[in-house]
Amino acid sequence: MDKLTGYPRSDGRVGIRNHLLVLSSVVCANRAAERIAAEVPGAIALTHQHGCAQLGEDRERTRRTLVGFGSHPNVGATLVVGLGCEAIQPGTIADGVCGAGRQAEVLTIQDCGGVSSTVERGVSLLRSLTGEMKDSTRVPIECEDLILGTECGGSDATSGLAANPSLGSAADSVVKRGGTVILSETMEMVGAEHLLMQRAETQAVADQIDATVRRTEENALNMGEDIRGSQPAPGNIAGGITTIEEKSLGCIFKGGTTPIREVAAYATRPQKSGLVIMDTPGQDVESVSGMVAGGAQVVVFTTGRGTPTGCPIAPVIKVTANERTAEFMAEHIDVDLSGVIRGEMCTAEGGDRVLRCIARTVGGRKVQAEILGHREFAIYRTAPSV
């Protein structure tokens, strides 16, 4: 983890990528955002299905997620594009970004007189919106500047046996060097929460873990369904995972072994360094998006069966310990840890491999999800549209 480099930002945070973001604030503005981004080399359109007819905490979570992306340290500058009449006003997204100490411009389709004129103005604005991007050069950064998101998906028996314990070993190293690690996916703590509570730094954090896991399980129970309709998923079961308890016990290894310092709400910035839990759903893309909105600059994602998931603005490092997946799904895999399953290396050595990949990725080397153009993005919804 020596000699990390990144882009220092005006808010004191550090980016490891320098993206130009065209952020659609509402589903109605997606096409406009896509057209603007297509005209400017290197620009990325962030589109989604939300932004209107949302209420209360659900609306606030969407707003927070979009502001989290717009003000993210991996983003050099942001252009917010909205329709104009929506519930989450595009100006509030831009205000949120600027309030966080970063730069954003805003356009609405109804003020511009249609999408074509929005695109025309947007392209010109985007070209001039060099902001912090013009003179951005990489400088040495410290591990304490980093927030590492951890995720697992398409899990099988190798996830809990090798990939997650190896990632946990890497997570311990990041924490030891002063960095922050996020353990996500509350549903995949069901049946393992007692072990996490034992590692809570304070009784208040233990109580929060208990309450957060209980609420997630109750939400599922209130649907009157057997959770096995979704957890474990059919692919998990084919891979040897029998119950949510077994899946959870394998999942929590990825956070490592250090004390749990905080439970952060979805898409909020951790207030403490070290290991923190974020309350995200088991849906991989929503979970990764929540951690990145909370400031994670890089995500390590373990998989058993293989998955292509990336993120529009953060590298998602894919790790597997399944030998077949490492070969058959090679284009989606960055770190092959099948040697741990074969008994050729221990999880500490696996963790060193993950750590070296994190360092290379932070330094600018693209991961497979970036090379293949994976930009999956989804926001956790907890209420229906109204």
Add this chain to the structure above:
Amino acid sequence: MQRRVILIDPQDNVVTALADLDAGEVIEVKQNCESLSVRVTEEIPFGHKVAVEPICAGGEIIKYGQPIARATQHICAGEHVHVHNADAQRGRGDLS
């Protein structure tokens, strides 16, 4: 030779297959310094679990040293342990 199965915690009553296991194959399991030989009664796919001791109906399935399920029927040593004979105890909205 490559390991065929792994016992994760000494308290576990199942092991995980690290290769596709054949019916009739004998696996060696080191448990609490004792070596245990278990004859696998059926084909076990890579990553799936095998009981290393008899588990009575309603008994806990232990992996990672923690309960992961309850047996829905009597399970013999050497039998495949999975969704056909083991049930989750959590998230069962269909039971409440």
